[in-house]
Amino acid sequence: MAGFDYDVLIIGSGPGGYVAGIRAAQLGLKAAVIERDKVGGVCLNVGCIPSKSLIHQAELFRSLPDLKEMGLAVDVKGFDYKHVFDKSRKAADTLSKGVQFLLKKNKVELITGDAVLSGKNEVTLKDGKKVTGKNLIIATGSRPRIIPGFEFDEKQVLSSTGALMLTKLPKKMIILGAGAIGVEFTHVLAAFGVEVHLVEMMDRILPLEDAEVTQVLTRSFQKRGVQIYTSTKALSLQKSAAGVSVAIEEKGGARKTLEADQMLVVVGRTCNTDSLGLEKVGLATEKGFIPVGDWNQTKVPGIYAIGDVVNTPLLAHVAFKEGEIAVEHIAGKHAPERLDPLSIPGAVYCEPQVASFGLTEAKATEKGIAFAKASFPYRGAGKSVAIEQPEGFVKVIYEPKTKEILGAHIVGADATELIHELLLARTAELLPEDIATMIHAHPTLSEAVMEAMRTVEGWAIHA
Amino acid sequence: MPEKILMIALSPTMETGTLARWRKKEGDTIATGDVLCEVETDKATMDYESGADGTLLKILLPEGGQAKVGDLIAIVGKPGEDYSALAKEGPAAQPAAAPAPGAAPKAVAVKAPTQEHGVSAATTGRLKSSPLARRIAAEQGIDLHAVHGSGPEGRIVKRDLAATSAGAPPAGPSARPVAPAVAPRADDQVIPLSRMRQIIAKRLSDSMFTSPHFYMTVAVAMDELLASRTRMNSGRQKKLSVNAFLMALAGRALARHPQVNSTWNGDSLLRHASADIALAVAMPEGLITPVVRNCGVKGITAIDTELADLVDRARSGKLAPEEYAGATFTISSLGAAGIDEFTAIINPPGAAILAVGAVRKEPVVDDNDAVVVRQRMRITLSCDHRVIDGAVGAAFLRELADMLENPLLALA
Numbered sequence: 001m002a003g004f005d006y007d008v009l010i011i012g013s014g015p016g017g018y019v020a021g022i023r024a025a026q027l028g029l030k031a032a033v034i035e036r037d038k039v040g041g042v043c044l045n046v047g048c049i050p051s052k053s054l055i056h057q058a059e060l061f062r063s064l065p066d067l068k069e070m071g072l073a074v075d076v077k078g079f080d081y082k083h084v085f086d087k088s089r090k091a092a093d094t095l096s097k098g099v100q101f102l103l104k105k106n107k108v109e110l111i112t113g114d115a116v117l118s119g120k121n122e123v124t125l126k127d128g129k130k131v132t133g134k135n136l137i138i139a140t141g142s143r144p145r146i147i148p149g150f151e152f153d154e155k156q157v158l159s160s161t162g163a164l165m166l167t168k169l170p171k172k173m174i175i176l177g178a179g180a181i182g183v184e185f186t187h188v189l190a191a192f193g194v195e196v197h198l199v200e201m202m203d204r205i206l207p208l209e210d211a212e213v214t215q216v217l218t219r220s221f222q223k224r225g226v227q228i229y230t231s232t233k234a235l236s237l238q239k240s241a242a243g244v245s246v247a248i249e250e251k252g253g254a255r256k257t258l259e260a261d262q263m264l265v266v267v268g269r270t271c272n273t274d275s276l277g278l279e280k281v282g283l284a285t286e287k288g289f290i291p292v293g294d295w296n297q298t299k300v301p302g303i304y305a306i307g308d309v310v311n312t313p314l315l316a317h318v319a320f321k322e323g324e325i326a327v328e329h330i331a332g333k334h335a336p337e338r339l340d341p342l343s344i345p346g347a348v349y350c351e352p353q354v355a356s357f358g359l360t361e362a363k364a365t366e367k368g369i370a371f372a373k374a375s376f377p378y379r380g381a382g383k384s385v386a387i388e389q390p391e392g393f394v395k396v397i398y399e400p401k402t403k404e405i406l407g408a409h410i411v412g413a414d415a416t417e418l419i420h421e422l423l424l425a426r427t428a429e430l431l432p433e434d435i436a437t438m439i440h441a442h443p444t445l446s447e448a449v450m451e452a453m454r455t456v457e458g459w460a461i462h463a
Numbered sequence: 464m465p466e467k468i469l470m471i472a473l474s475p476t477m478e479t480g481t482l483a484r485w486r487k488k489e490g491d492t493i494a495t496g497d498v499l500c501e502v503e504t505d506k507a508t509m510d511y512e513s514g515a516d517g518t519l520l521k522i523l524l525p526e527g528g529q530a531k532v533g534d535l536i537a538i539v540g541k542p543g544e545d546y547s548a549l550a551k552e553g554p555a556a557q558p559a560a561a562p563a564p565g566a567a568p569k570a571v572a573v574k575a576p577t578q579e580h581g582v583s584a585a586t587t588g589r590l591k592s593s594p595l596a597r598r599i600a601a602e603q604g605i606d607l608h609a610v611h612g613s614g615p616e617g618r619i620v621k622r623d624l625a626a627t628s629a630g631a632p633p634a635g636p637s638a639r640p641v642a643p644a645v646a647p648r649a650d651d652q653v654i655p656l657s658r659m660r661q662i663i664a665k666r667l668s669d670s671m672f673t674s675p676h677f678y679m680t681v682a683v684a685m686d687e688l689l690a691s692r693t694r695m696n697s698g699r700q701k702k703l704s705v706n707a708f709l710m711a712l713a714g715r716a717l718a719r720h721p722q723v724n725s726t727w728n729g730d731s732l733l734r735h736a737s738a739d740i741a742l743a744v745a746m747p748e749g750l751i752t753p754v755v756r757n758c759g760v761k762g763i764t765a766i767d768t769e770l771a772d773l774v775d776r777a778r779s780g781k782l783a784p785e786e787y788a789g790a791t792f793t794i795s796s797l798g799a800a801g802i803d804e805f806t807a808i809i810n811p812p813g814a815a816i817l818a819v820g821a822v823r824k825e826p827v828v829d830d831n832d833a834v835v836v837r838q839r840m841r842i843t844l845s846c847d848h849r850v851i852d853g854a855v856g857a858a859f860l861r862e863l864a865d866m867l868e869n870p871l872l873a874l875a
Contacts, residue, residue, distance in 0.1 A: 401602070402595060402598050402599055402602065403598070404595050404621070428593060429593030429594060429595035429596060429614075429620055429621055430593070430594050430595070431594045431595055431598065433594075434594055
């Protein structure tokens, strides 16, 4: 590495970047991570982690009626959302420090600054300092997407970042976009008593998930008083001192106006690829993404791109894995060329939780892939009844001849944990009978997974 | 009464067989002589012909499974007949590919790695494969021993099978190409390998690349032998072939040089009491080597009769496996093709092969320094140096040449 400051120079310290740095150090490479903001990126600071803290507290709050059923008098007069917010920041700060510690422990250098590519092996920081690397990894992530007419002011029109930074709850909130982020905020806000109006352009919430999964979630939200508008377009926004009013057009063309204190716009994310100096090294973006080939290599030898800047699902765990793959390739270790798109789990932390991977029925039908399906309801597993969470099911999509697992969809309590047994089965190429015949502890929700697999084999016991 | 189908010895040295592929399925009607299945023996993949008539009621040994000679592998009978009593006698060795539910609780016997299968199993002693890979292999008749595993710790996973079925025919290890695959060009014709081609490829590659060959050639005056043959053939309806003379004399020479009539057996040498000589016979799709047993003591006429029958049946594809396997010595002749001399690849388990060229009239300087015309033939011996040293091979070849020049010496 004569002449280079580092073997691997990583731009961005989010999930992709910091994991790549640590993995590089493990493999004996000299690595540095450049960060312009807080270590840990969106995920740790204004994404997954603080939102999970909010969700956890929302669940505690939502269980108050259960305490009343035990005869306890619960007084919510002192409730102040500021405390909820503070806790979420504490979690984010703790983990951000944790990542800094991990980088240090692994001797990965942390460089603070805003980097721009200035050569095949070189970046220039805002202060003019140049840093060189034998290999560069672009892991600059993404930011909330802006749609014209609904630009963020973070006071009345919030991005996900603004929503996480709320210290006071509105009475009424319009949420534009019912993807994972929109649905999670719906869950949190509704739990704390906010009147939520959830607007989605597609014909159902979580439009990429299994249709039956969505139905369960829709019913649950409606029971909790959430107003859902599907197949609905947001036309325009009027802001006033009193709040926001949003003109919408529902299916069939009927128009109406929704009034609220604030609105949250969560309609996707934009890659942070625009001010990186990509053109200086001969790279161009496609729809904002950096095109990559095997092992996340860009067309410029020695430059890799991982995480939200490439066209794979915008998920922290995808970035983790891509960072590992890129670094393992740099280190000359055997690594898969790319992720198996059917083996990437998705998790939505509303209640009931939603988790899935692989094909949905709709996707399989669209692609003309032969499939069979089997599902098993949560209420068939005794534990779900005992813990009063019998809503939900486990569904598996499989190849009819070999019974290869092609996809799985779970909605219900702890779905985001349960999915991994099925995902392990897929990645290790286990078959339904392997899970069907494995002893599962009783009583657990995992028994629903076992019974779904027994359904595939035609011998579910508790069906 | 349902009848048992047992694993039989499909080659003289076979002790266990691996079921490569069932050619009949349960419920099929079968007649004597129908090929039931293909069995991979210690040497090659053989067709197993049915000795029974009826309906194949039950297959007890799945594809990829292994059974000892004498083990029950299937049951034949009338449709709907109760065979449950017989089925209990299923093969003791359980299949590697798909252990059946209810199988003996003892360890699942996995085929021991052998030199023939240079795959991951050889290093670990255990064949690792994912359940999905095993199921797909069972469905498509792929022998997992022939597949290279690319998963964790060399585990065979689904994508490895895709590589197998796309790049090579779904068959036993014999199908594994030795050379790396070449991408066909647009105008190239892709010819799928016949089973015979696969076996030839494997056996001859194994021989060429594991046994150190060396060669020696001698020119033989054939005048005496051809004159004797002409005399013997006069008045005969069916003429004795030169090949019958060659086999009879080679058999006698082998009896006098038993070191040449041997087999390399890994940790020992096998010296064979009987000179079982194969003759390479060209076929449209390859070649086959019918074997005349005990050529050292049989007469020329007996050999010729036997050989004629074997060659006829070889050409019509009716040879039984034991009729073309297990030769201790082989003769390959391209004389009829007008070739003067050539070298041949040893045909295991033999340790030597004789390549026979054309008989041509040539000027020869005789013992009196006179130039005379002789009918000469060049014969080239290929020897496996692990078994046969140069002097040993030379002594044998000289003895054979002398016998060919003066057939009476065979009686000496």
